[in-house]
Amino acid sequence: MAKRSKAVVALVLALAAGIAYKHALKSNTDPMPILLPESHGRAPLSATSPLTREPIAVAVNLDSSATAKRPEQTGTSSAPAPTPGPKKKGPQAPSPMSEASRQRVATASKQLAEQDPALGDLVDLAAHEQPDPSWSPRIETALGASLYQHTAQAAGGLELGGIRCTATVCQLSAIGGQATDDPNADWQRIVGEVMSEPWFAQQFDDVSTSVTHDGTGVVYLTHLVRKPAE
Secondary structure, eight states: OHHHHHHHHHHHHHHHHHHHHHHHHHHTTSOOOEEOOOOTTBOOOEEOOGGGOSOOOOOOOBOHHHHSOOOOOSSOSSOOOOOOOOOOOOOOOOEEOOHHHHHHHHHHHHHHHHHOHHHHHHHHHHHHSOOOTTTHHHHHHHHHHHHHHHHTTTOTTOEEOOOEEOSSEEEEEEEEOSOTTOTTSOHHHHHHHHHTSTTHHHHEEEEEEEEEEOSSSEEEEEEEEEOOOO
C-alpha cells in the first residue's frame, strides 16, 4: 500500500514537472528585451532576443550635438570687404590728332587768316614755304622731343597735330576741351615750358598762339618764327 502511494506521488510530480517545462518553453517564445552596451555620447540600444529567430530591431538615438545640423549664420564675424570704387586714371599723354580734328584746325586757320593779315602770312608760309634741309628736320625733331617731355604725363586732354617747319616758320597745333586753363589740356602752359628750353632762344625770336572756340572745343594754333641768321 505504501509502495503504491509513493508511485502515485511520483507520477503526479512527473506530470507537474512536464507541465511546468512546457509552460517555460512557451514563455520563451515571447520577445525578451536585451540591453546592449552604451556607446560614448549615445543612449542604450535595444533589441529583441535571438531566441525568437526574428530580425533584431535596434532603436538608435545619437547625441544631438553630433547629428544636429548647424543653423545658418545670420551675421558675420567681420565687416564685409569694401566695394572698390572706380579706378582713378593716372597722368596720360596727349592723343594723336584725328582727321576730324585736323579739319577743325584747317577751318580755324582759314578764319584767323581772314581776320588778321599778319597771322594770315604765317599760316600761308607754314602751308606753302619749302623746308630748309639743314634746319627744318633738326628743329622738328627737337620740338617733338620737347613736347613729348612736357606733355607725356600732363596733357591727356589734348590732341596734338603734326609739327611742320619750313625755312622760316614752324607751326604747331592742338585740340583741347572747353576750358583753356584745364590742367590736363593747358596748351599755352606747355608752349611756355618748351620756350624755356636753352636751345629755343637760339632758334626763334617770335612766338604767337591763337585760340579759337569752335563750339566743340578749343583749337590752338602756334607759330614759331625762326631767328634770322647773323
